[in-house]
Amino acid sequence: MSKVKQKMIPLNGDEAVAYAVKQCDVDVVAAYPITPQTIIVEKFSEYVADGEVETEFVCVESEHTAMTCSITAAATGARTFTATASAGLALMHEMLGVASGLRMPIVMSVVNRALSAPINIHCDHSDSMSERDIGWIQAYAENSQEAYDSIIQAFKIAENLKVQLPMMVGLDGFVLSHTLENVTVLPDETVKKFVGTRQIPQVMNHKGELVPFKLNPEKPVTMGPISLQDYYFETKRQQEEAMRKAIGVIKQVHDEYVKLTGRSYGNGLVEAYRLEDAEVALVCVGSTAGTVKTVVDIMREKGIKAGLLKVRTFRPLPVEDIINNLSDKKALAVMDRSCSFGGQGGPVFHEIHHAMYDAPDKPQVVNYIYGLGGRDTPPALIEGIFNDLQNIAQTGQIKTKIQFIGLRE
Amino acid sequence: MSPQKKNWKELPMAGVCWVSSTDYKTGDWRSYKPIWHTENCIRCMNCHIFCPEGAVKYDEENNVMVYDYDFCKGCGICANECPVKAIEMVVEGKE
């Protein structure tokens, strides 16, 4: 099936990301260390120091500067990558909007970690979920293999001329970032060819010339002006359009990657596991999906028609795929590893619930908030959710719409 | 009548500026206007150098200072800095 000779090496999630970046002919990496992303920058520094990559690695003095340098380096025409987590992502918040508004195809790995306070270094999704409206494409990896594959695909998606948006790939902190896995990697040349050279779109400058959209003294361009009530709105509409186009591009890049490697993740946007004939289904994001797949098998043994929809791409939200996969189910449980305080549930629940509102058939939808601050999520917990769903499917009654599980109450 | 503004499909991406500032004539901000008395001028270039707008140019061929009233805001720096008082600020419209 796969024509290219791949090899399997033991890597943890962070190392897998660094390995992918090494192969993608990245020009500039500007990053600031934060647990649990530190291995990415450390590993990458080794590659640079050993001459394995020709990348300018800028050890910046904060995450805010990391994103700023990434933006202006990308504006100068460089392919850029950065990585962060938790408080670092929060610190960059202002610049995330700038990156998206300036349409810089930066790729960032977010090693999902809880936001403070209290300070916690372990996994939850509060960091990247807090950035869901800022205009970045967001994808989540289930395992280190998917993290590796997603980073490579991310460059191609972000740099596509129809898209030109920055993209973040989430991988669960410690759960994935620090645990060893057998990762199948492509040869360097194959990856380099797959990502290709960065394409720069053309824009009209103030001299009336059509010039490449980059900072080049021969063809000057002004980027980042002040845009008032009469023009800002239109620029934002352009960003929204790019997000809509990204849906097709993500699927397309995913299909190309399947041909190359033989590995697929659903259609690139969502991955369905034993979902077609399922009556009850779980929806989740990130590494928990792996645990759920095991539990789905256990439930099936017990005669429960269980299934899973893993949302791989959270932004742009694949509403069509969500509706198509889930509308005929009897009951859905959406698992959220973050909480929208005061918002009646977690962000993934909001999105799924909202998508289901327009579905032809509407299943009962409930929300389980779990795993905050790295709270362990063992299979037994998820079995409990499926049992609840069976109950709901049989009785048609929801006892509690939104629950916190794994919490001492 | 100002032209219809471009819609979101027509605008360059990412807010790239597509008009030069020279399209916007700041000259109509003026209350005072500099009048150049060429007979006193020693071509020291002070007026050209100190103008915040670059509205005073030196025409080398004809050895004259050229005042671009499209952009002059009438700040009066040129008149203040002229070493030989060859520039006079007069009320706009009353020159």
Added chain:
Amino acid sequence: MKNMTEWKVTNKEFAKTPETFMAGHRACAGCGPAIALRLIMKAARGPTIATSATGCMEVVSTIYPNTAWDVPWIHTAFETAAANAAGIESALKVLRKKGKIKDEHVDVIAFGGDGGTFDIGFQALSGAVERGHDFLYVLYDNEAYMNTGIQRSGGTPHGAWTTTSPAGEVIPGKTQYKKPIGHIMVAHEMPYVATASIGYWKDMVQKARKGLEVNGPAFLHTFAPCPRGWRSETSKSIEISRLAVDTCVFPLWEADCGEYKLSPKSKAIALKPEKKKPVEVYLKTQRRFRHLFKPKNKHIIEEIQNNVDRRWNKLLKLCEMD
């Protein structure tokens, strides 16, 4: 880089340099920073990429869809002028090395106001200088956050009225003193730091040139009055900039690899102390100091004079001219 040479240019030659900070920008009449930017861009030597922090000069020069920049230019946020330059310089370096762009040197100039430099942008500046990026940072100092409405900054001088340090009955103006940003930058052991005033334009552009020629970070602190915020005459912006030097409120010096040297105008005062004018002459030109001339506030003028003298004497010591 020791013993840098001065850029020799006549006024007429300078008049012929390109106007890359174009007319039609929306700065106030008599704007000091606009003069600084225009002259420094005229002094730029070759392919240049410029970047600005949010502030007056960024806003007046790029009101969408118009732009006053005839060079490639980018703005991202308020605290990021130096970080922008760092990103641009890093990209240029690696793209040239990889043969992805033309192998020629491009100057990177970052412009920041006192807000974007003394305060919110200081971290990025300090970081970029520590990493040794090759760029020139130009600080156009109009001594307050002018673009947001004349609020006090770390660069606002003692006693000045601003909207957040108003001349009140109990607290008459800013109580703190101006942050000695130039000396702080020299303490970074960076290749070139200089102060300049738009009143002495040739000294300013020569220093800008030196800053560009230096291989590594360079910092140029430019004194640039704001008639709007200082409540001064629009026609007197240049005159006030000279007075600031003549009263030693803003002395002109440069530090070449940490070695201090007084610039000609300030050196003349050091050699003939009787030339030094009292600060009152300077304070009288701006109504932001008007309240200091009330009898109950006169002691503040003394405080200002003492501070000017103390910093001047300290500078003379650093320049070995005491």
